[in-house]
Amino acid sequence: MPEAKKTKSVRTTVIPSSTFKTTTFVMHIRTPLQKEYLTEKALLPSVLERGTKHFPSREIIQAALEEMYGAHLTADAVKKGEHHILSFKLEVANEKFLKETVPLTERAVQMLASIAFYPNLNEKGAFPDLIVDEEKRNHAQKLAGVKDDKMRFANKRLAEIMCEGEPYALPVLGYEQQLEAITGESLAKAHESLLKDSVVDLYVVGDVNEQEISRYADQYMKFSSRPLAPIRSAFKKPDEVREVKESDEVSQAKLHIGFRTPVVFGDKNYFALQVFNSLFGGAPHSKLFTNVREKESLAYYAASRVESHKGLVIVMAGIETTQYDKALSIILQQLEDIKNGTFSDEDVSKSKAVLRNQLLETMDSPRGRVELEYHGTLIGENWNADNWITEIEKVQAADVKAAAASLELDTIYFLHGKG
Amino acid sequence: MEKISFDQLQEQLYHEKLDNGLSVFLLPKPGFQKTYATLTANYGSIDNHFVAGDGSEKKVPDGIAHFLEHKMFESEEGDVFQEFSAQGASANAFTSFTRTAYLFSATSNVEKNLTTLLDFVQEPYFTENSVEKEKGIIEQEIKMYEDNPDWQNFFGLLKGLYKHHPVQIDIAGTVDSIRQISKEDLYTCYESFYHPSNMVLFVVGNLEPEKMMTLIRANQSAKTFPESNPPQRILPEEPVDVQKTEAVIPLPVQTPRCLIGIKQPAAGLEGRDLLQHELGMQLLLELAFGSSSSAYQRMYAEGLINDSFSFDYTSEKEFGFIAAGGETARPDDLVEALRRELISLKQSGVEADHFERLKKKKIGFFLRALNSPEYIANQFTRYHFNGMNLFDAVPVLEALDAAYVERLLEQTLDFENRMTVSKVIPAGEASAG
Structure with missing residues (x-):
C-alpha cells in the first residue's frame, strides 16, 4: 500500500488510489466532547450547508454541486470516544471518466473550504436569523426523532445512565433547551471558537496528484490548527451493576448491556479485544448469534460492538419483554464461557479470518480507508489496514480469554413494552 | 463466454x-x-x-x-x-x-x-x-x-x-x-x-x-x-384506480410522517426503452422536488419538510409508483404543497439549465455507485430481470432531452383517482386529524 503523505497547513493526508472512479475529500474538525457549545456544534453542519460567503444559499450550493457532476456533500456531527467531530465529506467524479474537462478537484477543495471556514454571515457578523430558525426547527425534529428509533434511543439511554457525569454521556445532537437559546450571534461565536480551538484533518482518497492537492489546500485552507493532546478516557471500574428498566409503546423490547474495559485503541491488548468481540457478538458465527438467535430463537439480532476510544463493549438484542431473564442469563453465560476458555482454536481462527476480511474490505471504500487512518490520528499514531492485520494475526486463545476477563459488567438497560 | x-x-x-x-x-x-x-x-x-x-x-x-x-x-x-x-x-x-x-x-x-x-x-x-x-x-x-x-x-x-x-x-x-x-x-x-x-x-x-x-x-x-x-x-387484475385516497396510522411517534403515492400504469416497455423511462422519471422527480428545486426551498422554509424528505420512483414489470414525503409537523399542508408543486411544474414546463445540471448530477451518481461492488451486483441483477443493462445508464442519460421528460410529465402525473396519502400520526391524536 502506498504511504500516506502529510502536508503542512491544514493537516492533509493524501491516500493515492486508482481503484475508484471518484475522488473523496473528508474533513474532520475535532474538539473535545464537552457541554460548552455542544448543541451549537451539533447544529452547525446543517447551518453551514445553507450558504457560504461564496455560495450564499442552499440552492446555489446545490446547483454548484450538480454542475460538478453531482458532487455529493454530507455534513454531520459525530462522537468518537470523547471527541466531538464535525465531518464534511465531498465525493466528486474523477475527471478522466467524463466527456468534457472540468477542474473538479480544485473546485472540490474550494467548496469544502468555503463551507467549513467561510460562513455566510450578515453585516452584524451573525448567521442570518431566518436560516438559524429553520435549522433549529429541523434540529428539534431530529432530537425528538431519536425516540422514534428504538435501537438508537436505547443506546443513548444506556450511555446516559452508564457514563453519567463523564463526557461520553453527552448526547451528540445536544439538548433541546440549549437549542432554543441559540441565536445567529451565539452560533457565530461557537463557529469562531470552533475554528480557533479545533484540530482539522483533511483526507483525500483517489487518483490525484499530491502536489496539486497540497497547492489547493495551501491556497484555500489557510488555517492555523492547534495540536490537541490526545484524549484518553479514564477507566472507571463500576462500583455495582446498575439495572434500569423503562417502559414505552414498543412491540419489541430492547436489551442493551454495557461493559467497561480498560483496553482502548492504541493498547497492546486492543486487537485481542477485537478478536474477542468477533467471537462474542461481532459476526454471524459468534456466541451471541448462535445461542441467542439460532439455538433459542429469542431474537432476530443479538450482537456486540466495541467503542474503541472509550473502553466499552455494548451488547444489543431485540427480544420479547417476557424473555428478559432468559436472554440476559444466556448473554452473560456466553461471556463467562469465553472467560473460562470454552471455545475452540477454530473459533479463534474463524474470528481472526472474519476480522481480516473486514479490514481488507474497508480498503475498497474510500471512506473506510479514511476511517481507519483517523483511528490512528486520534491517538497521534500511524495506523493502516496492514498494521491492523499484522496485530490481529498475533492474537492467541489466551489473549482472547484475557480480553474477556478485562470486561466489567456496568449497566443493564431494558426498554420494554407496556402492559 | x-x-x-x-x-x-x-x-x-x-x-x-x-x-x-x-x-x-x-x-x-x-x-x-x-x-x-x-x-x-x-x-x-x-x-x-x-x-x-x-x-x-x-x-x-x-x-x-x-x-x-x-x-x-x-x-x-x-x-x-x-x-x-x-x-x-x-x-x-x-x-x-x-x-x-x-x-x-x-x-x-x-x-x-x-x-x-x-x-x-x-x-x-x-x-x-x-x-x-x-x-x-x-x-x-x-x-x-x-x-x-x-x-x-x-x-x-x-x-x-x-x-x-x-x-x-x-x-x-x-x-x-x-x-x-x-x-x-x-x-x-x-x-x-x-x-x-x-x-x-x-x-x-x-x-x-x-x-x-x-x-x-x-x-x-x-x-x-x-x-x-x-x-x-398468477397475478390478480389490478385496476388503474387506487384502493383508497388516505390512510392514517396512529403510532407512538414524536413527529408525524406523511407520504404521497401516485400509482403508475405498467410502462409496457423493455430494454433500453424501459431504462430511458425509468431514468426520465427519476429526473422528473428530481426536477420537481430535488434539493436544488425551488419547491424544496419553499417547503423547507414553510416548515413542511426536513432532511428526511425523499422521493422515489419504483418500477417493475407489473407495477410502478411514485412515493414522496417524510417527517412533517403538518401532513395535510405537505400533501397540498406537493400536489401544488407538481401542477405548477406541469404548467411552467422543464427549465433547460436545471435539466442539464440534474443530468450531470445523475451521471456523477452512477460513477460514484460504480465504486461499490454491492451496488453493481444488486442493481445489475435487478435491471437484468427487467431486460435492462445497468451499464447503459450513462449513455442513455447523456442522450436524454428535456422534451422527453416533459412528455413523461404530461403522461404520468395524472392524479385523478391515482393518488393516495399515508400518514403516521402520534397515537392519541387520531381523531384530531
Whole structure:
C-alpha cells in the first residue's frame, strides 16, 4: 500500500488510489466532547450547508454541486470516544471518466473550504436569523426523532445512565433547551471558537496528484490548527451493576448491556479485544448469534460492538419483554464461557479470518480507508489496514480469554413494552 | 463466454448462459481487495400465487419468500454462516418484492466461498423442527419493523395504492401468516422458483474471468436439475384506480410522517426503452422536488419538510409508483404543497439549465455507485430481470432531452383517482386529524 503523505497547513493526508472512479475529500474538525457549545456544534453542519460567503444559499450550493457532476456533500456531527467531530465529506467524479474537462478537484477543495471556514454571515457578523430558525426547527425534529428509533434511543439511554457525569454521556445532537437559546450571534461565536480551538484533518482518497492537492489546500485552507493532546478516557471500574428498566409503546423490547474495559485503541491488548468481540457478538458465527438467535430463537439480532476510544463493549438484542431473564442469563453465560476458555482454536481462527476480511474490505471504500487512518490520528499514531492485520494475526486463545476477563459488567438497560 | 466492453466507463463484463439455464455475469475490478458475489432468484414477496410443478394451483402464506431465504442457511451439516466465517467471508441475503438474493464478500478463499454459495442455495434442507424454530426469529424481525414508523407508513401507502396486487403485502409477512408456513410449503416454493434458469449469478471484484467461469461450469455440470419449467405466476387484475385516497396510522411517534403515492400504469416497455423511462422519471422527480428545486426551498422554509424528505420512483414489470414525503409537523399542508408543486411544474414546463445540471448530477451518481461492488451486483441483477443493462445508464442519460421528460410529465402525473396519502400520526391524536 502506498504511504500516506502529510502536508503542512491544514493537516492533509493524501491516500493515492486508482481503484475508484471518484475522488473523496473528508474533513474532520475535532474538539473535545464537552457541554460548552455542544448543541451549537451539533447544529452547525446543517447551518453551514445553507450558504457560504461564496455560495450564499442552499440552492446555489446545490446547483454548484450538480454542475460538478453531482458532487455529493454530507455534513454531520459525530462522537468518537470523547471527541466531538464535525465531518464534511465531498465525493466528486474523477475527471478522466467524463466527456468534457472540468477542474473538479480544485473546485472540490474550494467548496469544502468555503463551507467549513467561510460562513455566510450578515453585516452584524451573525448567521442570518431566518436560516438559524429553520435549522433549529429541523434540529428539534431530529432530537425528538431519536425516540422514534428504538435501537438508537436505547443506546443513548444506556450511555446516559452508564457514563453519567463523564463526557461520553453527552448526547451528540445536544439538548433541546440549549437549542432554543441559540441565536445567529451565539452560533457565530461557537463557529469562531470552533475554528480557533479545533484540530482539522483533511483526507483525500483517489487518483490525484499530491502536489496539486497540497497547492489547493495551501491556497484555500489557510488555517492555523492547534495540536490537541490526545484524549484518553479514564477507566472507571463500576462500583455495582446498575439495572434500569423503562417502559414505552414498543412491540419489541430492547436489551442493551454495557461493559467497561480498560483496553482502548492504541493498547497492546486492543486487537485481542477485537478478536474477542468477533467471537462474542461481532459476526454471524459468534456466541451471541448462535445461542441467542439460532439455538433459542429469542431474537432476530443479538450482537456486540466495541467503542474503541472509550473502553466499552455494548451488547444489543431485540427480544420479547417476557424473555428478559432468559436472554440476559444466556448473554452473560456466553461471556463467562469465553472467560473460562470454552471455545475452540477454530473459533479463534474463524474470528481472526472474519476480522481480516473486514479490514481488507474497508480498503475498497474510500471512506473506510479514511476511517481507519483517523483511528490512528486520534491517538497521534500511524495506523493502516496492514498494521491492523499484522496485530490481529498475533492474537492467541489466551489473549482472547484475557480480553474477556478485562470486561466489567456496568449497566443493564431494558426498554420494554407496556402492559 | 461473451465479453461486453463499456469503453467510457472502462469496464469489461463477461457473460455466459450455462446449459442448466443459469445466467452468469463476471465483472473484473482490478485494484479491489474483495470479491462480491450474489446468487439471485427471480422470486420475491409478490410471488405468492402460482402453478406448481405438478400442475396444481398454489396460494402460499404471506412472507414465505423471506422465510425461505432464512431457512436456506441451514444445511444438513449445520449452519452455513459458520462455513463462510471459517473461510473468512461475510455472508448475507435479502428478499425484496421481486427478488431473493444470497451473497458473500471475501478477500481470500474466493473459490471456496463461491462453491459454498452455489452449493447451499442449490441444496435445500428443511426439517419440521428447524422450520418451527425459525418462526420465533422471524417474529422478532417483524416486531422490529412494527416499531419502525417509516416502514409502517410505506406499507400503509402501498395498501392505499393497490386493491389486489401482492406488492402491498409486507415482505416478511405477519406473525399470523408465518405461523402457517410448513416444511412442504417451503419445498414447493423452492422447486417452483429456484431452478437455475430462474436465477442469476453475478460476481464482481479482483477476479480472473476465464478461471472463475471454469470453476462455475464445473460446479454446475456436476449437479442434476429437473427440466427447466418457467414459473407460472398468477397475478390478480389490478385496476388503474387506487384502493383508497388516505390512510392514517396512529403510532407512538414524536413527529408525524406523511407520504404521497401516485400509482403508475405498467410502462409496457423493455430494454433500453424501459431504462430511458425509468431514468426520465427519476429526473422528473428530481426536477420537481430535488434539493436544488425551488419547491424544496419553499417547503423547507414553510416548515413542511426536513432532511428526511425523499422521493422515489419504483418500477417493475407489473407495477410502478411514485412515493414522496417524510417527517412533517403538518401532513395535510405537505400533501397540498406537493400536489401544488407538481401542477405548477406541469404548467411552467422543464427549465433547460436545471435539466442539464440534474443530468450531470445523475451521471456523477452512477460513477460514484460504480465504486461499490454491492451496488453493481444488486442493481445489475435487478435491471437484468427487467431486460435492462445497468451499464447503459450513462449513455442513455447523456442522450436524454428535456422534451422527453416533459412528455413523461404530461403522461404520468395524472392524479385523478391515482393518488393516495399515508400518514403516521402520534397515537392519541387520531381523531384530531
